[in-house]
Amino acid sequence: MIRLSNVTVRYPNGVVGLDGVDLEIPDGQFVVVVGLSGAGKSTLIRAINGLVPVTSGSLTIDDMEVSGASKRELRAIRSRIGMIFQSFNLVKRTTVMNNVMMGQLHSIPAYRSMFGAWTKEEKELAFQALERVGIVEKAWTRASQLSGGQQQRVAIARALAQDPTVMLADEPIASLDPPTAQRVMKDLQRINRDLGITTLxxxxxxxxxxxxxxxxxxxxxxxxxxxxxxxxxxxxxxEDIYGRSLTADDALSGQA
Structure with missing residues (x-):
């Protein structure tokens, strides 16, 4: 359960990112958040992950208070939250496998991660994550050699390798062509249904x-x-959400 009670986020420059938001998201639900740029979508996701501090109100995940959490508590909360970004955020110079393994860094000692000394069980978890998004054959390919859609699927696999209870995706298809965007969304939907991971x-x-x-x-x-x-x-x-008439740019197909 993700619960926001009268949550407000005010940035240092005075801009209000969230304004008294009340919201409950049950375990295992698949939620799409829509709105124009600046509407508060990214602030919502980043507040849930503790990347943006809550100014007032209460934000909890499975009864763990995110707002006001200590650094140690935030690390524990974030270890159970998979994050997927529009820009993929992969390390391009290394392999797909190493990128996926980074999803387990919260539970792997620093000395082993530094030398890539992964255990058999850790590698198996990474392979399973890659199989979930249909890209296991690229495990030893450098990330820089992948297409945009393949990179996003690796990013999803990296998030899966955390064994998360919550998955957050911030505009994951904004830079993809329509067929690839469909594939990525179907991957996220299938993972939600198969594993019961709460997904925003x-x-x-x-x-x-x-x-x-x-x-x-x-x-x-x-x-x-x-x-x-x-x-x-x-x-x-x-039109009510956007506060204006719809245009062709509001649909991936180009037809509003």
Whole structure:
């Protein structure tokens, strides 16, 4: 369970990222968060991961308080949260396997990680993660030699290698072509269904939100302005979330 109670995030420059947000996300749910740039999507995800401090209110994950947590407590919370970024955040000069193994660094002694001295069990967990996203044959390929879609699937495998209870994805398909974006979203959806990992995905594209949103949360100016299923999110709902008429850029297909 992820629970936000009257959560506000105010940045040092005075900008309000979240404005009194109340939200509950049950274990195992697949949630798509939509909204324009600056609506609060990224702030929401980063607050859940403890990357952005909560100014006021309460934010808990499985009854562990994120807001006000000590550095040690935050490390424990983050060890159970897989994070996927738009820019992949891979180490390009090393292999896919080494990138995936980095998802286990929280539980591996520094001296072993420095020399790549992985155990058989740790390697098996990494291979299983790569199999989940259909890219195990690239295990010993340098990350720099992969396509954008392949790199994002490696990033998902790295997050899976943490054995997380929560997966957070911040605009994971923004830089991908439509077929590749579909593949990445289907990977995330299948992992959620197979493993029961609570998953939050930030998206801008309304057609993808409708297709994959078991639950869609719409954000505008740091507030939750819609909370329902993707099937209920028609054009009028998205126009209310975006605060304007829809355009072709609001859909991955190019057709709003």
């Amino acid at each position: 995905v930030n998206l801008h594209f309304l057609d993808m939100a409708r297709q994959f949103g078991e639950r869609v949360i719409g954000m505008r100016d740091g507030k939750v302005v819609f909370d329902g299923s993707g099937k209920d999110a028609d054009d009028s709902v998205f």
